[in-house]
Amino acid sequence: MKTKIIFSLIMLFLVLGCRSIYPAESEEAWFEQEIEVPQLIGKGEVLTPSDYALVYIRIGVITATKESAIKATNRSMQQIIQALAEAGIQESNIKYEGGIEPTPRNGYGAPDPGGFSSSPLISIRIDDMENLRKYLNAVVPFYASMWIEFELTEENKEKAGKEALKLAREDIKTKGASFFKLLFAKKHVNQELSRINKYPEKYYAASVEQTLEEAQQMDLTPKPVKTIAQIVIVEKMNPKEFEDYLENLNVKE
Secondary structure, eight states, X not given: OOOOEEEEOSOOOOOOOOEEOOOOSSHHHHHHOOOOOOOOOXXXXXXXXXXXXXXXXXXXXXXXXXHHHHHHHHHHHHHHHHHHHHHTOOGGGEEEXXXXXXXXXXXXXXXXXOSEEEOOEEEEEEOOGGGXXXXXXXXXXXXXXXXXXXXXXXXXXXXXXXXXXXXXXXXHHHHOOOEEEEXXXXXXXXXXXXXXXHOTTTEEEEEEEEEHHXXXXXXXXXXXXXXXXXXXXXXXXXXXXXXXXHHTOOOOX
């Protein structure tokens, strides 16, 4: 039986439920329109098969007022949709997940509390895997964070895994990402934790294992994977050290 591994990069968290988002008739109306927030009901989809990728990008907006947060968020969404359309992605392949309702900043983890923040998630289905990098480059100026989900099979795991790590390195270089998550099949976890725990002065790590039943409930993995484990790595290295770590990750069986 094929061993299937789900690889997620720069993944902050998954959000259930999604719907299509379409621009308004005029630019001004688009900026001013408050998008209705759907109620999140039921589960999200099982992650992607190996013939396409889901790319998640998150917008980060902080403004003084709720109205300006809505306006700025809608503007960013429009820019992303337009950039993807120009790169060749159909609008039907672009979804937005969760709501864009701005929330008051309470100062938790923020040096300068106050105002309103909005960080909606946009998911993009990319069927043309050969040109994945082209589509990602199209949206680089507009997002706050990004991660990719696709399935590694016996046939594609080495090539796709290495490509994923390249994308992670590039994202860290351009965005200064401080952490990312990897979902491994359980057999890979001990090796990575051993590597991480050997250098505690470099970075922190935590592991969370999930049974097949739990994973299915969370829609994080296809059925063939018996267990998955999540490793969260928080950077304490300089960019070159972190790049070397990514370069040396073992994606083979």
